[in-house]
Amino acid sequence: MNVPESENKRRVRSGEYVQVHSIILKPGERAPQVPEDTQKVPLELRIKGYLDHDALVGDEVTITTVLGRKVRGRLVAVNPPYPHSFARPVPELLHIGEELWGLLGAREAGRNKEGGEP
């Protein structure tokens, strides 16, 4: 995993919430049934916890997880954000609602059956 320039060499204090990265299986150690493209890459793990000691981003460190377990790995991020979102509306989906209400016709449509706007 690439460490952003700004994060690299940053000093991180003991107790900060961080993410560590480690290689579980190297390319030659992968399971025999794994397809060729996956054979060429390692099996990697990312996990979060509280840093046990002061360190620099990129250092091998120990963390204590939320369950109190110790895990070793390379310090890759400090309190990383969740990167997912709702993203932008997708144009291909935008008109589906209007099309379906058009198919039903406003009067017959359920939302106008009882007491709604005529």
Place this chain on the structure above:
Amino acid sequence: MMPGTSYADVMARRQDIMRSAVGIDYEKFELGAIAFDYEGMMDEVGYTLDEVHAIQEETSVGRTPLVELRNITEVVRRISAPGKGARILVKDESANPSGSFKDRRASVSVYCAKKKGYPGVIAATSGNYGAAVASQAAKRGLKCIIVQETYDSKGRGQPEIIEKGRACEAYGAEVHQLTVGPELFYVFLRLLEETGFFNASLYTPFSVAGIETLGYEVGTETLRMTGRFPDAVIVTHAGGGNVTGTARGLRKAGCRHTQVIAASVDLLGLHMASDTDFNRKSFTTGHTGFGIPFATWPDRADVPRNAARPLRYMDRYVTVTQGEVFYVTEMLAKLEGMERGPAGNTSLAAAIAVAREMDRDQVVVVQETEYTGAGKHPYAQLSFAREMGIEIRRGDPRENVPGKRIVIPLHPSQIHVKDVSLADMRRSYIRNALSCAKGRQISAEDVRFLADDTNSTVGFVEETIRELQRGGEVPE
């Protein structure tokens, strides 16, 4: 001497690790080279329907609303032949504590772990089940570890899986996020050994017993609402537990003639363990990549004997395309005011096609919904697909190509189901069973078991075995 931790060492110990992590003596149910006493296992280590209801009541699971989709039913009738277009109902399973029917499965596993004195629970899952186990563990005060397949080798994560990881962390779980590969199971086994936690597998009798209440509620509540049992229940199918538990619950409710239809998203052609294919799919579960292998060989799971045996229970198996599911997700929001996660709507897409073939006085029930949210949403998932180079356009969904093109229908009449041949699946199951028997003598008991497990007949099994022997696929 400390036991070795290499991949081969740990995999060699898998049976022992799994046995001590679920507390079930699976061997006592074994009957032959292939056969085992399935109903005996379900009775002895599962729980009765009343017990499961009581367990689930303690953690506010189940008794979700059954909702009639009046506007969608009306759309279906407009596009159907005269007299056709069944009423469509949906069981709003997103009303469970963590937002999906998976709470039902997790509730019984976590209860059982606590009762047996385990200090915590572990589950290997990239789906809603992780959040469900974490949520139930929080309610019962147990520790929880979730192991997820999250990223490709470039560190890109499926938005849907990232969201599920976030939810697990929100409920206090320790989340292990791995890159693509079946060796997730190796990491899982090592964690079971290290921690002595309970394996909250999706495939134990506890987990399947937890879904029986869903089938039971669907049967009894449909009767109360419409005056008849469901004519068909559509179940999104991946690992097989949803089909198995729902069908068993329907039978317990007295539904003798309800057709159980399994539905999966068609991802044929994509390799589930491929680093490059991983992010070329927009559905991370409910798809054929799990649905077909788990139906044609259930005993590939994280327990020695899988309690989820979908071929026993499905009357029909259909697929729909990713574009059709995104379309009906939008339909559900706009016409019914229910914004629900896309993957759980796989069965709704199938229901729209199936209801068109059925009479107006018949009732079809979609037995789940799931929560929606950042990442787990058509916009997020389609935007990610586009970034991965997938073509997205409106058109005829038959032009869908998994991993290359997602086609959003132009009109609801373009929603179709594709039938998967159950006869082919049964033959494939029998071939897999024989190959796992590794040439050991097949007894009459084994043949009877294969007939039960494939919902076929002794005659069909014997004929299939002869065909496979003639073709040289299995030894005579």
